[in-house]
Amino acid sequence: MDVTVKFLGAAATVTGSRYLLDIGEFEFLVDCGLFQGRKELRRRNWDKFPMPPTDMEAIVLTHAHMDHIGYLPKLVKDGFSGPIYCTDPTAELAKILLLDSGKLQEEEAEYARKKGYSSHDDPQPLYTVEDAEAVFPLFVPQNFKKPFSIHPSVEVTYYHAGHILGAAIAKVVIKGDTQTKKLVFSGDLGRYHDPILYPPTLIPEADVVWIESTYGDRVAAAIKPEEELARAINDTFDRDGLVIIPAFAVGRTQLVMYYLYQLMKKGKIPSAPIYLDSPMAINVSNLYKDFHQDHQLVAVLDDHVQHPFQHSQLHYYRKQEQSRTLNDLKGRAIIISASGMATGGRVMHHLFHHLPNEKNGVVFVGYQADGTRGRRLVNGEPMVSIYGQQVAVNAKIYSVEGLSAHADQNELMEWAEGFNEKPKLAFVVHGEEESAGILAQKLKNELGWNTVIPNYLESFVLFTGI
Template sequence: MQVKLKFLGGAKTVTGSRYLLEIDHLKILVDCGLFQGMKEYRLRNWDVFPIDPAQIKMVILTHAHIDHTGYLPKLVKEGFEGPVYCTFPTMELTKILLLDSAKLQEEEAAYAQKKGYSRHEKPQPLYTKEDAEKVFPLMKPIYMEQEEKIDDRISFTYFNAGHILGAAILKIKVKGENQEKKIVFSGDLGRYHDPIFNPPARVPFADILLMESTYGNRKQPNPKPEEELGRAIRETFRNGGVAVIPAFAVGRTQMILYYLHLLQQKGKIPDIPIYVDSPMAIDVTKMYKDFPTYHRLCSVIEEEGCNPFLHKNLHYYQSQESSMSLNNLRGDAIIISASGMATGGRILHHLYHRLPNEQDSIIFVGFQAEGTRGRRILDGEETARMYGIDVPVKAKVFYIEGLSAHADQDELIEWAEGFTSRPKKVFLVHGEKEASEGLASRLQEELDWHPIIPEYMESFELFEGI
């Protein structure tokens, strides 16, 4: 039996996670993400897929974020017909995210045609809403910690990864004639002291390990990020401004709502309205009640007056008209909107209206990938280009560390220490080059591991003749 691995994404970048596992003639794609961020990455979404999608037997997802699922409609459009395995919350989240992604693709194509900035006479979306919906019948949900047999030789099991609702560590077992091998994909690992999710499960053994390294070169020193968030809100309030928080609809928005409610309950920030201006975030937030065993908030949600997702100061805005009405606010309010890296979505019109105002503030609450608008604003660029216009950046810009849903360097090391023996091969993925290199150094120094940082499209033979 031959086992090979090819990195179709997530190599030296935090986006486009796609890992092709070939076991003899069986082809399994682990994650099927969209490339985001820098243009050179985004263009990869339009490249011909490296193998015929019809040859792929199945896709196994670790979690729902679009950089792990967002290419699925294109894969199906090009001939993939197999099952897409995932946890139950991941299935529901993925449906929401893919429909939103398709909507953004269609809007971007229409806008490019209207403004004439595409080199194509009639620019097309990468995929449409109809393409996204064709993925849904293929999705096969699996319970955590329940072994799923693919055939007599191959099975897989999900374990809790923290990170977001339904996120999983994936362990694939391969039985040869003489040996059994374990291949572990960390997926995206959550925090050890997350207020909403349990810490990542420990996995005692792996022959092959693919480990995320998003925060591989960084520590999040702030043990109480909500205090820093509170200070930013109070400063904006004193200035008579509106605080705008770009936050991903899945995971980050819910964490911010938890902290804001806690701060208001304790009197640490003013009793001002909080507007969630993201239809997707609203749909996602409802799911926390649907899947109580996947998070730690079930008792809080049930306690009257304690539900961070339902209280007097919280307002959910679904329609475009209600979203636009927020432009009229002159102060004493908090607006949360997606996307978290300001790459698209409703957050753009809030930034367009708020960035020129010195009294307003923009509070970034998560990692801003290289090449994104959020990263450029955070790096101090004096203007931000939106809708073809260079918007002056005069609002106060805050960055709150410690609110990421990703394990930091110390937590990644702590998770790695859970292995009872050193994996035979370790690949560091889903991290920018410096982050992967930083984690590799510590793993080598402290655990005597010898990680490989793969290149995009690089292939490896994992086993031969097992």
């Protein structure tokens, strides 16, 4: 039996995770992500899949972020009908995110058609809400730490990765005729001292490792993120300004809500209204109650009167009419809205209306990929394009470190050091070229790993004759 892999994404970029494994009579995909960020990357979402989707037999997901699941509706639309394996929380999160993605893509295509700023005469969404719904019957949820078979020769086990609710490290065991080989996919690794999620699990053995490198080139500052968040909010409130927090609906929003609740209770920031303007984030927050075993907030949520997701200053805004009223909001208040990189969603309306006001503050609390509007704002660009119009950036931009969902360089190295023996090969993936290159060199120099940074659409023979 020969085993090969083809990199359909997350190769020298931090988006579009897709790894196509072929063991001869069985082909399956690990992750099925959407490309986000720069236009040349987003165009890849429209490229023809390198094999007939009808011929692919299974998909193994690590977690529910769009750069790991967002291509599923397109693949199913084009004919894939096999099982999609994931953890229980990932299945529920994916339903929420994919529905939202389909709706946003429909709305953006319609808006582009209406305003005429698309280069296409009749812009179409990549997929629709109906396409997203077609994915749901294919989910086959699995428990953590319990091996399951996806083929007579392939067994998978999920371990906690931190990062977001339900996120998993996937250990894939391939049983050949003469040998057994272990592949370990890190997925996206979380922080080791996250107050909500469990730390990434150390895996003792692997023949081949896929390790993410989002923060492979940087070490998080040795500060308490809640204090940095408090400084940004107090600074803005001192100007009688409004705080906008573009936050990923899954994970970062809940962590921000946790810290804001604590800061207000302790008197470290003024008591002020918090508007969670994201139906998706509201639905996700409710899942934390359903999956107690997958996070550390059980004791906190047991206080049914007041807790981070339910208190007097917190207002859930689901309806568009409610969201629009926030366009006229002034003074001391906090709006939390998706998307976290300011690439779409309701936060775009808030930025459009509030960026020109020098009293206001925009607080980024997660990674900003190259080419995104969030990255341009953090980089200090004086104007940004929103809905085809140039908007002046007069509001103060803050970037709070330590709130990222991703392990930093030290934590990535700590996870790598958990292997008792170095793997025969390590693919450094899901990172921009510089961060992937720095982590690959560090793994090579300090641990003696044989590291490779794959290129987009590059294929490798992992094993022959096993």
